[in-house]
Amino acid sequence: xxxxxxxxxxxxxxxxxxxxxxxxxxxxxxxxxxxxxxxxxxxxxxxxxxxxxxxxxxxxxxxxxxxxxxxxxxxxxxxxxxxxxxxxxxxxxxxxxxxxxxxxxxxxxxxxxxxxxxxxxxxxxxxxxxxxxxxxxxxxxxxxxxxxxxxxxxxxxxxxxxxxxxxxxxxxxxxxxxxxxxxxxxxxxxxxxxxxxxxxxxxxxxxxxxxxxxxxxxxxxxxxx
Ligand code: CA
Numbered sequence: 001x002x003x004x005x006x007x008x009x010x011x012x013x014x015x016x017x018x019x020x021x022x023x024x025x026x027x028x029x030x031x032x033x034x035x036x037x038x039x040x041x042x043x044x045x046x047x048x049x050x051x052x053x054x055x056x057x058x059x060x061x062x063x064x065x066x067x068x069x070x071x072x073x074x075x076x077x078x079x080x081x082x083x084x085x086x087x088x089x090x091x092x093x094x095x096x097x098x099x100x101x102x103x104x105x106x107x108x109x110x111x112x113x114x115x116x117x118x119x120x121x122x123x124x125x126x127x128x129x130x131x132x133x134x135x136x137x138x139x140x141x142x143x144x145x146x147x148x149x150x151x152x153x154x155x156x157x158x159x160x161x162x163x164x165x166x167x168x169x170x171x172x173x174x175x176x177x178x179x180x181x182x183x184x185x186x187x188x189x190x191x192x193x194x195x196x197x198x199x200x201x202x203x204x205x206x207x208x209x210x211x212x213x214x215x216x217x218x219x220x221x222x223x224x225x
Contacts, residue, residue, distance in 0.1 A: 001046040001116060001164065002026040002181050006036030006062070007078065008054050016049070019105045024139055024159050025112070026184040033057025040066060044180050045073055047112055050095075052079040052086075060093055067094035074115050076108070120167045127166045129222035132205060134159075134166055143205050152204040157182060161197050165210065165220035174217035194218075 003025045007013050013029055020027045028043070030036035033054040040048055040062070052059035063075060077090045080101040087098045097111050113124035113136060127134040133142045139159040143150045154162065160182045165173065175191035183189045198218060202210060211219050 001112075001160065002028070002044070002184060003047050003049060003112070004028045004030065004036065004039055004043070004045045005049045006030045006033070006040075006054065006059065007049070007051040008032060009051070015105070016108075020109070020112075021156075023109050024136065024156060024163070026160060026182060026187070028185045031055075033059065033062055037062045037065060039185075040073055041069075041071060043185065044177075046181060047115060048073050048075045049108070049112075050075050050077050052077060052090075060089065063090070063093045063095060074119055076111055076115065078103075116167065122167065127163060129166060129169060129209070129220075131222055132166070132209065134163060136163070141205060154204070155200075157197050158201055158204075161194070162201055162205075165218065169220045169222065172213050172216050172219045177217065 003020060005013065005016055005020070005027060007016065007029070008031050010031070013031065017027050017029060028039060030039050034056040036050070036054070037057060050059045050063060059077065063077070066073065074096045075094070076097045076099060077095040078099055078101060079086065090098055096115055099108060099111060110124070117124040122128075125136050127136065131144050133144070135142070139154050139156070141152050141154055141162060143152070161178060164178065164181045175194045178194050179189045179191045198210060209220060209222055211221055213219055
């Protein structure tokens with residue numbers, strides 16, 4: 001999952017970037033409204049965390065402008081002015097969720113996971129297919145082969161890649177698409193590296209769940225699910 005945080009409070013931005021990265025998200029930052037709106041229109045984010053009080057363009061105008069142009073990226077609005085009528089305005093403008101400052105990072109992470117799960121029709125914290133369970137808190141995967149269970153720790157990239165594939169099961173995902181959702185903007189996004197990580201994932205979960213579609217990409221498919 002790749003997130004965009006649009007927030008001008010530099011201290012908050014730094015802790016958010018560190019904590020969200022640790023929780024297994026690729027994170028891009030915009031510290032003013034114009035850059036944020038532009039990035040949200042041009043990069044395929046899975047979620048945007050949007051502050052309301054921003055230099056150059058207020059968060060509410062960004063949200064209205066995206067929605068009026070059909071940009072449906074899921075948005076969690078952050079604000080210190082946590083008044084009920086502002087929450088109503090935010091939802092009317094097309095926000096998916098709302099969090100008042102100050103907040104605990106655990107609550108933001110829980111809301112991000114819940115929103116991702118809602119959009120994909122799954123349950124947060126444990127993403128399951130017939131033979132795999134991905135534990136988001138521990139970044140581990142359990143493989144259940146009817147009787148024998150095997151548990152593997154995943155590296156950060158392996159975890160981000162497998163989560164994205166499991167949430168988009170059955171869809172053919174190109175290497176470019178995968179790298180856009182697994183790495184942040186600043187990373188050296190060599191889509192050939194995806195092959196390396198797919199191979200490492202297959203060493204842990206076997207060859208049958210991630211199929212190669214020649215010339216197109218990969219598809220996660222758990223036949224029993
Ligand atoms: Ca602000």
